[in-house]
Amino acid sequence: MAQEPRPEEIPTLDQARYQIRRYGLDVDPQAVLVAVRLMAAGARLGQAVEVHFSRFGLSAGRYRLLADLEDADGEKSPSQLAASLGVSRATVTGLLDGLERDGLVLRRPSAEDGRSAVVVLTARGARKMRELAPEHFGRLQAMVDPLSAEERTVFLDLLGRLVRGIPALTQD
Amino acid sequence: MAQEPRPEEIPTLDQARYQIRRYGLDVDPQAVLVAVRLMAAGARLGQAVEVHFSRFGLSAGRYRLLADLEDADGEKSPSQLAASLGVSRATVTGLLDGLERDGLVLRRPSAEDGRSAVVVLTARGARKMRELAPEHFGRLQAMVDPLSAEERTVFLDLLGRLVRGIPALTQD
DNA sequence: AGCATTTGATTAGTCTCCTAACTATATGGG
DNA sequence: CCCATATAGTTAGGAGACTAATCAAATGCT
Structure with missing residues (x-):
């Protein structure tokens, strides 16, 4: 067997x-x-x-964008979002298209820079984030529950060192 | 600063x-x-x-399929490949289309089951795997190099327990 | 034996991400 | 001051993954 x-x-x-x-x-x-x-x-x-x-009508990418926007008090340019999310600007354009269609964010032209836009978190977007937060964070915590506090610390250390090794896969 | x-x-x-x-x-x-x-x-x-x-004209999915095929001595059905790779059969169809176009595998109808196909690793596919192996495994090892043997063991344990917690994200 | 169900593979359509190319605006050196 | 270059955003097209629907072949229940 x-x-x-x-x-x-x-x-x-x-x-x-x-x-x-x-x-x-x-x-x-x-x-x-x-x-x-x-x-x-x-x-x-x-x-x-x-x-x-x-479950919440979002994707991981859209959630991360909304969370990042909230961390920035609700306003940020698409380029800044791309940089802090670690994705391309083209990807941000796509994420924003979906979020704007759903009324969770809106795009305003920038006052200072005519090339630039400002992405604004709408009231509806903020409400969505507030509503899903308890379940979202609760499930994240449940996932990590099998590890003790010390084990989490160790894991973060080891993971960080592996991530630092990732460039070995791609360099020259 | x-x-x-x-x-x-x-x-x-x-x-x-x-x-x-x-x-x-x-x-x-x-x-x-x-x-x-x-x-x-x-x-x-x-x-x-x-x-x-x-660098080798492959994707992660295509490489994994070739490696899995090699582990099975070069012959396996698309359904079996999907099961062992943990992807859908539709995904395997797409991967095979690319690999077959590049001459790394070929599809034969199965002798035993008229619905089924047999995916065969070609000589060219085997050669490709042989050629890329040293660099591939060398880079993987380089990535993990920052961790000692004991740390790797600990990491595998902690990672396994986190993976076991993943269902908490999705269940009921 | 015949018909319903299951299984294998593909197709079609969606989603997220990418790169490359394009447009418009800003900036800075001669 | 003007033109070259850089930057912001979008568009176009591709790859990998998914689900759902389709079609053919095999299985199995009466």
């Missing part, structure tokens, strides 16, 4: 070992496993988050 | 605190930070991985 690996244990260490051995490489399978599991976890979490936000 | 937070430290604990306080919620800001940083890390890693694979 083969023990099926649980989805959070996919991919397995053995898979990593086989793949490395197949090419006769001198690589630490556990290091590969860390990288691959983090990718898998990111993808799974990303999908779950989209499902979560769809 | 305000110290700009480094990108791996975005979002900050203060941002989480403000957002929670704004709605008068009783939530642990550090727990929220863990959730939000993991999402951000997943997104960043996902993008970096796409850049990484684009």
